[in-house]
Amino acid sequence: MHYPTELDDNLTLSNHKRIHIRALRRCEEDPIRNLYARLSPRSRYLRFFSPMPVLPDSLVRLLACVDYRRTLALIAEYDNGNGLEVIGLGSFGAVDDNDVEVALVIRDDWQKLRIGTELARRILQAAEDRGFHRFVVHMHADNVATRRLLKHVGEIVSATMHGAMSEVAFVRRSPAVTTV
Numbered sequence: 001m002h003y004p005t006e007l008d009d010n011l012t013l014s015n016h017k018r019i020h021i022r023a024l025r026r027c028e029e030d031p032i033r034n035l036y037a038r039l040s041p042r043s044r045y046l047r048f049f050s051p052m053p054v055l056p057d058s059l060v061r062l063l064a065c066v067d068y069r070r071t072l073a074l075i076a077e078y079d080n081g082n083g084l085e086v087i088g089l090g091s092f093g094a095v096d097d098n099d100v101e102v103a104l105v106i107r108d109d110w111q112k113l114r115i116g117t118e119l120a121r122r123i124l125q126a127a128e129d130r131g132f133h134r135f136v137v138h139m140h141a142d143n144v145a146t147r148r149l150l151k152h153v154g155e156i157v158s159a160t161m162h163g164a165m166s167e168v169a170f171v172r173r174s175p176a177v178t179t180v
Helices: 029-037 041-048 057-064 114-131 146-152
Strands: 007-011 016-025 071-079 085-096 101-108 136-141 153-162 163-172
Touching: 016 114, 029 057, 029 071, 029 085, 041 136, 071 101, 071 114, 085 114, 101 114, 114 146, 114 163, 136 146, 146 153, 146 163
Parallel strands: 101 136
Antiparallel strands: 007 016, 016 071, 071 085, 085 101, 136 163, 153 163
16 A cells, blocks of 8 residues: 555644644654653553663564554654654554554653544544454553543453453444544
8 A cells, every 4th residue: 555645634732732643654663763762661661561761673663664554553743843753653553354453652741632532533543444443452450541542432342351451352432422
């Protein structure tokens, strides 16, 4: 598939700042590395289940080498006047022909502005547009923000817990019900 320009969009936040959401380009690693470097150890742990100071190259490649069909990532960027800052990343990767695993992380200083909800809504829609209708998320029991986000964007169909880790399968809420 070609780069999905239809996913590029601008959004004005409640704090009146404008951000740009776009698909990550194939094998575009720098935005992932830059975002990771600006995450707190807690946000790193909640998203990647480890407070690693630097993401391993193999994981960066896994996230960056999208094909726009079975793997896709969206980034949220802010133009601070001196260049673009990456402030969020949402992605999906096919588990099989019906299900995708989804993941999301927002930079700490940009949280609670509904960027996560917007990225989640868009990544779920992009997955559905590609024929995927069931979503899986892996999350730590302490990840209150993800649990809250799931209430807005999904209907849980199953959940299993292994220690402090949960695997939650869900379907997307009807767009008419989703709040942003």
